[in-house]
Amino acid sequence: MKKVLVLGAGQLARMMDLAGSPLNMDVKAYDVRSNTVVHPVAPIHVYGDLAHGIAEADVITAEFEHVAHDTLATCEASGKLLPSSQSIKIGGDRRLEKQLLESCQVPNAKHVVIESKEDFEQAIEQLELPIIFKSALEGYDGKGQWRMKSVDQAENIWQEMSDFIAQSKSLVPQGIVAEQMVPFSREVSLVGARNTHGEVAVYPLTENHHTSGVLSVSVAAPIQENLQQQAADVFAKLTEKLNYVGVLAIEFFQVGEQLLVNEIAPRVHNSGHWTQQGADTCQFENHIRAIAGLPLGSTHLVRPTAMVNILGEDTVPNEVLAIPSLTMHWYDKEKRAGRKMGHINISGHDELELAQRLVALANILDDQAFPDLAQFAKKYLSRVSK
Amino acid sequence: MKKVLVLGAGQLARMMDLAGSPLNMDVKAYDVRSNTVVHPVAPIHVYGDLAHGIAEADVITAEFEHVAHDTLATCEASGKLLPSSQSIKIGGDRRLEKQLLESCQVPNAKHVVIESKEDFEQAIEQLELPIIFKSALEGYDGKGQWRMKSVDQAENIWQEMSDFIAQSKSLVPQGIVAEQMVPFSREVSLVGARNTHGEVAVYPLTENHHTSGVLSVSVAAPIQENLQQQAADVFAKLTEKLNYVGVLAIEFFQVGEQLLVNEIAPRVHNSGHWTQQGADTCQFENHIRAIAGLPLGSTHLVRPTAMVNILGEDTVPNEVLAIPSLTMHWYDKEKRAGRKMGHINISGHDELELAQRLVALANILDDQAFPDLAQFAKKYLSRVSK
Numbered sequence: 071m072k073k074v075l076v077l078g079a080g081q082l083a084r085m086m087d088l089a090g091s092p093l094n095m096d097v098k099a100y101d102v103r104s105n106t107v108v109h110p111v112a113p114i115h116v117y118g119d120l121a122h123g124i125a126e127a128d129v130i131t132a133e134f135e136h137v138a139h140d141t142l143a144t145c146e147a148s149g150k151l152l153p154s155s156q157s158i159k160i161g162g163d164r165r166l167e168k169q170l171l172e173s174c175q176v177p178n179a180k181h182v183v184i185e186s187k188e189d190f191e192q193a194i195e196q197l198e199l200p201i202i203f204k205s206a207l208e209g210y211d212g213k214g215q216w217r218m219k220s221v222d223q224a225e226n227i228w229q230e231m232s233d234f235i236a237q238s239k240s241l242v243p244q245g246i247v248a249e250q251m252v253p254f255s256r257e258v259s260l261v262g263a264r265n266t267h268g269e270v271a272v273y274p275l276t277e278n279h280h281t282s283g284v285l286s287v288s289v290a291a292p293i294q295e296n297l298q299q300q301a302a303d304v305f306a307k308l309t310e311k312l313n314y315v316g317v318l319a320i321e322f323f324q325v326g327e328q329l330l331v332n333e334i335a336p337r338v339h340n341s342g343h344w345t346q347q348g349a350d351t352c353q354f355e356n357h358i359r360a361i362a363g364l365p366l367g368s369t370h371l372v373r374p375t376a377m378v379n380i381l382g383e384d385t386v387p388n389e390v391l392a393i394p395s396l397t398m399h400w401y402d403k404e405k406r407a408g409r410k411m412g413h414i415n416i417s418g419h420d421e422l423e424l425a426q427r428l429v430a431l432a433n434i435l436d437d438q439a440f441p442d443l444a445q446f447a448k449k450y451l452s453r454v455s456k
Numbered sequence: 457m458k459k460v461l462v463l464g465a466g467q468l469a470r471m472m473d474l475a476g477s478p479l480n481m482d483v484k485a486y487d488v489r490s491n492t493v494v495h496p497v498a499p500i501h502v503y504g505d506l507a508h509g510i511a512e513a514d515v516i517t518a519e520f521e522h523v524a525h526d527t528l529a530t531c532e533a534s535g536k537l538l539p540s541s542q543s544i545k546i547g548g549d550r551r552l553e554k555q556l557l558e559s560c561q562v563p564n565a566k567h568v569v570i571e572s573k574e575d576f577e578q579a580i581e582q583l584e585l586p587i588i589f590k591s592a593l594e595g596y597d598g599k600g601q602w603r604m605k606s607v608d609q610a611e612n613i614w615q616e617m618s619d620f621i622a623q624s625k626s627l628v629p630q631g632i633v634a635e636q637m638v639p640f641s642r643e644v645s646l647v648g649a650r651n652t653h654g655e656v657a658v659y660p661l662t663e664n665h666h667t668s669g670v671l672s673v674s675v676a677a678p679i680q681e682n683l684q685q686q687a688a689d690v691f692a693k694l695t696e697k698l699n700y701v702g703v704l705a706i707e708f709f710q711v712g713e714q715l716l717v718n719e720i721a722p723r724v725h726n727s728g729h730w731t732q733q734g735a736d737t738c739q740f741e742n743h744i745r746a747i748a749g750l751p752l753g754s755t756h757l758v759r760p761t762a763m764v765n766i767l768g769e770d771t772v773p774n775e776v777l778a779i780p781s782l783t784m785h786w787y788d789k790e791k792r793a794g795r796k797m798g799h800i801n802i803s804g805h806d807e808l809e810l811a812q813r814l815v816a817l818a819n820i821l822d823d824q825a826f827p828d829l830a831q832f833a834k835k836y837l838s839r840v841s842k
């Protein structure tokens with residue numbers, strides 16, 4: 071049995087454990103708030119502190135990119151951390167992310183890094199309006215993002231932005247990345263894995279829908295070969311550059327027939343949860359396989375599958391369980407408005423059947439709790455009925 | 457979160473937990489040897505004795521039919537046991553099983569219950585040779601079964617049989633069921649579920665292959681409608697008669713176009729492990745749904761799928777993981793000759809692809825550890841290639 075320590079004790083570590091147990095993996099989770107190693111599914115069981123967890127583990131990985139840098143350094147010093155601290159940090163800092171994209175010549179939105187008033191003015195000069203300003207480090211609750219549609223807003227935005235930077239408590243200096251807003255037709259993401267032997271496998275591109283800035287629905291279905299190839303090429307370039315090991319997700323804006331990278335996440339990803347039901351091997355198992363040096367499992371799409379996030383709710387009507395092919399994935403978390411509490415996976419033998427089942431699901435679920443689902447399902451049904 | 461206590465702490469309880477966690481079920485397992493309630497996946501964690509486990513549980517179920525009768529009585533007295541102790545006991549006593557089959561007028565092998573020398577003589581008179589004698593209660597290591605091909609063997613067999621009965625330490629009197637051997641073409645089994653509301657759902661019939669009397673391979677693929685219907689009818693009759701709640705498995709002998717019941721198991725079953733990968737909802741989740749009063753999940757076959765048991769081995773070559781659609785299911789048990797240590801699930805988009813993958817698997821696995829697999833895979837490939 072191989073022992074895996076996951077930095078972070080949320081739903082991603084939980085699902086790594088559920089996928090890892092059948093593969094004979096002993097997965098434990100490091101809860102950064104309590105500084106203890108816990109059972110990922112039954113966190114009531116505590117196994118000591120980080121040092122002990124590191125000593126016990128065969129391999130260490132992360133379920134989120136905002137791990138404290140000293141923690142990453144300690145883990146990396148053990149020689150067990152995969153992916154590398156460099157890869158994890160890139161996911162947590164938009165400046166590093168942009169540097170990586172540029173160094174790999176990967177298409178992305180035109181941007182300027184802002185660290186001073188001069189940079190800010192240059193950004194307005196160099197980029198076309200509208201511009202979106204994003205904090206380089208973690209933002210939260212919609213903070214750390216500003217949209218500029220007219221230069222009249224410049225003074226106000228600069229004021230807010232410089233206050234925001236000044237208030238940062240991060241050990242790493244906060245900064246801003248200004249991006250020219252992209253007139254995209256949709257957002258898609260690619261989840262894939264690269265193992266310790268350099269073997270790569272990517273899942274089909276997933277189409278993502280957001281509600282108030284949070285992912286609400288992902289759909290995986292057969293997709294145009296040219297888009298899939300573009301995304302796979304980007305995945306190969308980035309992961310090779312980083313000598314990346316594990317699952318990595320890339321979010322893209324689709325503009326015409328071109329994909330521009332929006333951001334990358336050095337971990338299993340919400341837009342890959344559908345793989346638990348719709349793919350030969352799920353992203354959680356492939357992450358474990360990758361970091362354990364095992365062959366990657368096939369990422370083949372078994373049948374069209376959608377994932378619906380459950381936000382801020384700790385129950386849904388039991389009747390949804392009667393919908394064929396529907397499985398619930400609760401995270402056993404305390405209810406909090408907007409919090410990711412679980413997700414629903416649902417499949418069909420073709421997209422029409424999937425769309426019909428999504429409509430049936432939306433009819434049962436509460437409109438307030440799933441505000442955009444009914445509309446999405448109806449549109450999707452009309453699209454695939456043609 | 458609903459709390460489930462499973463009587464038995466083996467792989468079936470383990471897989472109920474892995475399937476139950478995403479459904480927001482807290483599954484615990486009662487280890488009869490240590491008389492403690494433990495975590496089904498991490499049995500290092502102990503939660504007290506049976507009385508405590510019963511008090512904490514919302515619903516109690518069993519992963520094996522040979523639970524001590526006083527334990528069943530205690531659990532039933534709590535009003536939480538599903539299926540009923542009667543149903544569980546029937547699975548543990550061939551006499552009760554035969555009574556049930558007869559009372560439901562379900563086709564099965566001609567038989568005589570033996571409790572005395574007179575019964576024994578009557579069995580030889582009433583049944584055609586060859587006859588198989590099976591102990592009514594649990595046999596082990598091939599003990600408790602005798603085959604008679606000629607009446608010359610009668611004296612010897614009776615001697616062994618009466619010694620065997622005399623040595624029984626069971627509180628329930630041991631007995632023997634004599635069965636006329638059935639010239640079957642193959643063995644198939646039906647796994648299905650019935651929930652607290654009387655809703656029934658059955659999986660497609662599975663074809664089973666045994667090696668030295670132990671299940672080695674099960675294959676689930678589209679099957680003749682008339683056989684499926686016969687089996688489903690038997691399932692409906694038996695479960696209604698018992699007011700059964702949970703998953704139940706029925707093993708059949710196929711003779712021509714008729715199915716004769718061989719035996720029933722009042723629980724999730726080894727021949728249903730393929731459902732983890734090949735069905736809309738796996739048998740473990742459906743068992744939990746059934747006893748928790750939730751709607752049953754669809755039992756639809758997503759794609760042809762086989763299950764290969766791992767007996768007496770605690771490792772297989774890593775390269776098997778490179779076969780598409782293949783997943784490992786280890787039980788984290790100590791290695792012991794012949795012991796069920798895990799299983800492999802493998803699928804194909806059709807039977808031809810499945811058969812090709814089984815051949816690839818057999819080519820990698822050790823012949824000694826999987827003695828009949830290569831031959832089975834070759835035959836299966838030749839059958840589906842036609």
